[in-house]
Amino acid sequence: xxxxxxxxxxxxxxxxxxxxxxxxxxxxxxxxxxxxxxxxxxxxxxxxxxxxxxxxxxxxxxxxxxxxxxxxxxxxxxxxxxxxxxxxxxxxxxxxxxxxxxxxxxxxxxxxxxxxxxxxxxxxxxxxxxxxxxxxxxxxxxxxxxxxxxxxxxxxxxxxxxxxxxxxxxxxxxxxxxxxxxxxxxxxxxxxxxxxxxxxxxxxxxxxxxxxxxxxxxxxxxxxxxxxxxxxxxxxxxxxxxxxxxxxxxxxxxxxxxxxxxxxxxxxxxxxxxxxxxxxxxxxxxxxxxxxxxxxxxxxxxxxxxxxxxxxxxxxxxxxxxxxxxxxxxxxxxxxxxxxxxxxxxxxxxxxxxxxxxxxxxxxxxxxxxxxxxxxxxxxxxxxxxxxxxxxxxxxxxxxxxxxxxxxxxxxxxxxxxxxxxxxxxxxxxxxxxxxxxxxxxxxxxxxxxxxxxxxxxxxxxxxxxxxxxxxxx
Numbered sequence: 001x002x003x004x005x006x007x008x009x010x011x012x013x014x015x016x017x018x019x020x021x022x023x024x025x026x027x028x029x030x031x032x033x034x035x036x037x038x039x040x041x042x043x044x045x046x047x048x049x050x051x052x053x054x055x056x057x058x059x060x061x062x063x064x065x066x067x068x069x070x071x072x073x074x075x076x077x078x079x080x081x082x083x084x085x086x087x088x089x090x091x092x093x094x095x096x097x098x099x100x101x102x103x104x105x106x107x108x109x110x111x112x113x114x115x116x117x118x119x120x121x122x123x124x125x126x127x128x129x130x131x132x133x134x135x136x137x138x139x140x141x142x143x144x145x146x147x148x149x150x151x152x153x154x155x156x157x158x159x160x161x162x163x164x165x166x167x168x169x170x171x172x173x174x175x176x177x178x179x180x181x182x183x184x185x186x187x188x189x190x191x192x193x194x195x196x197x198x199x200x201x202x203x204x205x206x207x208x209x210x211x212x213x214x215x216x217x218x219x220x221x222x223x224x225x226x227x228x229x230x231x232x233x234x235x236x237x238x239x240x241x242x243x244x245x246x247x248x249x250x251x252x253x254x255x256x257x258x259x260x261x262x263x264x265x266x267x268x269x270x271x272x273x274x275x276x277x278x279x280x281x282x283x284x285x286x287x288x289x290x291x292x293x294x295x296x297x298x299x300x301x302x303x304x305x306x307x308x309x310x311x312x313x314x315x316x317x318x319x320x321x322x323x324x325x326x327x328x329x330x331x332x333x334x335x336x337x338x339x340x341x342x343x344x345x346x347x348x349x350x351x352x353x354x355x356x357x358x359x360x361x362x363x364x365x366x367x368x369x370x371x372x373x374x375x376x377x378x379x380x381x382x383x384x385x386x387x388x389x390x391x392x393x394x395x396x397x398x399x400x401x402x403x404x405x406x407x408x409x410x411x412x413x414x415x416x417x418x419x420x421x422x423x424x425x426x427x428x429x430x431x432x433x434x435x436x437x438x439x440x441x442x443x444x445x446x447x448x449x450x451x452x453x454x455x456x457x458x459x460x461x462x463x464x465x466x467x468x469x470x471x472x473x474x
Contacts, residue, residue: 061124061253062179066203068128068241069176070210072135075234076169077211079139081218081315082230083158084297085308090147090154094298098436100158101293104166105432108425111170116418120256124175125249131171132242138164139235143228170421176203178417179253180405197330197342197402204401205327205394212319219312256415273407273466274416277345278423280461281400284352285424287359287454288393289431291447295439296386303371304379314383318390325394333395345403345465351396352462356455358389359448366445406468 080101087097119127141161145154180199221230300306300314325333334340339347362385369378408416431454438446 057250060248061250064244064249065124065128065175065179066206068132068245069172069203070206071237071241072132072168072172073207074210074214074217075139075237076135076165077214077319078218078221079142079165079231079234081215081312082222082227082234083142083162084294085219085222085301085311086227087158088298088301092151092154093440094294095436095440096151096155097298098294098432100155101162101432102429103159103163104169105425105429107163107166108170109422109429111167112174112418112420112422112425114418115171115174116415116422119174119178119418120415123251123255124179124253125245125251127171127175128245128249129242131168131175132238132245133168134164134171135168135238136235138162138168139231139238143231143235145227170425173421174418176207177401177404177421178413196405200402200405201329201398202327204398205323205325205329208323208326208394209320210323212316212321212323214316215319216312216316219308219316223308271407273345273468274404274420276461276464277400277403277407278420280348280352280458280465281420282423282427282430283454283458283461284396284400284427286427286431287355287451287458289428290435290438290451290454291444293428293432293435295435295444295447298439299444318386321387322390322394325391326398329395329398334399342399342402342406342468344467345407346463348396348399348403348462348465349459351392351399352455352459354392355389355396356452356459358385358392359452359455361385362389363445363448363452366443366448403465403468 083100084097087100092100115127138161141164142158145157145161149157180196180203218230221233225233297311297315300311301308306314330340334342362382365378365381365385369381371378404417404420405413431451434450435447438450
């Protein structure tokens with residue numbers, strides 16, 4: 001039987017016989033993340049090719065979702081920069097600005113959990129369209145902000161508007177991250193991991209490069225077009241994606257075949273490796289956002305004295321560089337140092353420890369150098385340290401993005417990715433609020449020392465990750 005071509009089996013097998021020949025048995029993966037597998041691998045591969053996707057349709061779905069995800073990211077990071085710099089101009093402090101973004105991150109936690117379930121039930125088309133509509137509403141609300149309002153009313157108003165953007169970001173991110181698992185690969189070349197990792201790395205890296213460009217775009221629009229016209233440009237850019245998503249996306253893309261109601265345990269227990277990876281992700285991105293989201297932009301704009309354009313340009317270059325490294329991770333970084341293909345999640349440990357060392361060194365610089373007497377040296381060392389951090393963090397993040405897809409089954413991809421990015425959003429929320437508090441009452445150096453503690457926790461947690469499933473390894 002093993003020598004018979006799989007296509008002939010499909011052609012000659014009636015539905016009744018086919019049903020008998022495919023028995024469902026528990027997955028023997030050590031992580032037990034898979035629900036069922038096919039006892040006959042030849043029939044499984046051929047069945048998936050017919051049932052799951054037409055390659056041409058799959059690539060069209062990928063291009064629309066990836067394009068929408070990237071364009072949305074450009075507008076969302078631009079929106080963040082416009083709001084942040086406008087609020088700083090109106091003399092809001094770092095803690096107040098951080099609080100205005102809390103609903104953005106908190107609803108990201110809820111959205112990733114609920115959105116993952118909705119994505120598995122209603123598909124990725126729903127996720128993309130829902131996210132675009134939410135972003136359009138959020139930007140429209142921000143256009144109504146008035147200068148004569150009180151501080152309290154302004155804070156409440158921004159919180160509500162940013163809540164819509166938080167829902168939008170994570171609904172669209174869920175689609176962008178999930179669709180890479182559903183892109184058809186040429187299995188005949190036995191390069192599944194290479195294809196999956198390169199696709200994930202490319203999209204993740206492109207997203208962050210576009211995010212960096214968005215920071216500069218936001219600063220540019222605020223500086224030259226001012227607040228309301230700048231928001232109008234971002235609103236129009238989001239509207240461009242809607243007709244493509246509405247008319248050309250497959251309505252059943254990533255819809256799970258399983259229709260039974262989910263138990264509480266199934267929602268929160270995704271298997272050992274997915275749970276551990278999610279916890280590590282929470283500490284990793286919490287460590288970054290402790291200083292990146294609000295403290296560093298405010299520090300550059302305030303104590304350092306940089307302009308809108310200079311601040312936006314630095315953040316843009318940092319994120320674009322970070323995205324470029326992410327895209328290059330599989331072939332240009334891991335392969336030359338013989339860490340590719342990836343066989344275990346423990347590969348994250350050494351890179352996280354390097355991040356920890358870099359963060360400690362930057363913390364020492366900020367702790368012991370004076371911004372008045374050592375201004376130039378402090379700025380030079382801070383910039384060098386942050387770019388070195390970006391290089392290692394990008395490798396770590398790229399491997400993370402591959403591992404979550406390698407650890408989860410195709411039929412559960414939207415739900416598992418949603419859970420994983422829920423943990424990401426929790427880390428970002430904690431980092432955002434704690435970073436604002438520490439910067440306001442202690443200083444930037446305290447944000448970085450706390451970040452070092454989070455990275456130490458991330459290193460320890462990552463040690464407990466297991467091997468990835470054999471079908472994802474060359």
